[in-house]
Amino acid sequence: RRPDLAIVINGGIGSLDEAAAHLAHVDGAMLGRAAYADPYLLASVDRVLFGAEEKQLSRAEVLDAFMPYVADELARGARLNQMTRHILGLFHGQTRARAFRRYLAENAHLDGAGMDVLEAARRIVAGEERVAVAAE
Structure with a gap:
């Protein structure tokens, strides 16, 4: 109708x-x-x-593509946690996802948190850096 x-x-x-x-x-x-x-x-x-046939980006590639945006927004005065809260679930169901979320949750809100925090979280989820997280 x-x-x-x-x-x-x-x-x-x-x-x-x-x-x-x-x-x-x-x-x-x-x-x-x-x-x-x-x-x-x-x-x-x-x-x-x-039905698109393009190659799907990996989770790590999505995070890498997100990094320049974060750097630009930090330069404009945004706080890191304002951006990282939207990617906490990016590695949902993957190995070291909990460590990734926890690291960002504990560090992205701190005064002066910058790209170093996001880069450390990337290394953690990639298995390049170890952090202790219960029941991983």
């Missing part, structure tokens, strides 16, 4: 496969909590939902 009206589902969608199933019936599907808990989920949106 209202072909000009876009129908978008929002809530309870936990995967791209679920979103694809909904898209058979609606115009859009929103991934809120699922994407925030595991931001890497978004790396495969183009492939899964739109």
Whole structure:
């Protein structure tokens, strides 16, 4: 009756496969909590939902691509934790993910926290630097 009206589902969608199933019936599907808990989920949106064939970046490549943005924002006066809170789940389900999250949570909010903190977190998740984290 209202072909000009876009129908978008929002809530309870936990995967791209679920979103694809909904898209058979609606115009859009929103991934809120699922994407925030595991931001890497978004790396495969183009492939899964739109059939794109580009190479998907690895989690480490996503983090490396994020670094220049962080450096620019720090130079403008932003605080590191304002940016890193959005990538805490980037390594969700991966080895050393807990150590990555914990290191950022404990250090990114400190006065003067800069690229050195993010670079250390990258080394931790890559296994190049050790930190003690219970039940890794």
